[in-house]
Amino acid sequence: MKIGDLAKRTGLTPATIRFYEAKGLLKAVDRKSNGYREYPLEAVAILSIIVNAQQTGFTLDEIKQVLPADASGWQHDELIAALRKKVGDIESMEVRLAQNKAHLLTLIQLIDSKPEEMACEDNAARVMDTLGITARKKS
Structure with a gap:
């Protein structure tokens, strides 16, 4: 999906999405031959996780440390430790x-x-x- 569609689905601006991408939080973005970004459907879920994590007090660096490259790569122990630290x-x-x-x-x-x-x-x-x-x- 294009960035405009992703923005509509997430409620984020295209600039915010590009910012998260530049920070390395949103990965696996393909570019078409015309230079447009093409985002996978899982980008909606990843952006939701990022926004929710920020709302609970996680910094972007903390989010980047526990966010996997793809949805199937969560590191259980690291994630639990980060969540417990944030609760503390x-x-x-x-x-x-x-x-x-x-x-x-x-x-x-x-x-x-x-x-x-x-x-x-x-x-x-x-x-x-x-x-x-x-x-x-x-x-």
């Missing part, structure tokens, strides 16, 4: 995100608990003092 990366990110969320919620609570009669500038100094941050005084 996501779990680490979840911990960091939970810490960031807790910090932001604390900051919101500190800012929002401003006494009604307190000026915003004084509240900012109060919040910074509570957080252990030394505020610079105006000259």
Whole structure:
């Protein structure tokens, strides 16, 4: 199939497909005598795998390491190891995100608990003092 047909089937632009091809992720592309690329039907599945892998946090280099030259060449152990590593990366990110969320919620609570009669500038100094941050005084 031509690149336009592949683009329609995958929802990707021809430029994105050519980019993946240039990066070595999309292999076995034949060229006709007129120079047009001719893609096999399995290119739809390969592009779907690439897009889904990117959405789950895999880099193009990581995808390239586990993506076989053809659909029958998956390396089971390498694939499982890469997937497990990515799960670990996501779990680490979840911990960091939970810490960031807790910090932001604390900051919101500190800012929002401003006494009604307190000026915003004084509240900012109060919040910074509570957080252990030394505020610079105006000259």
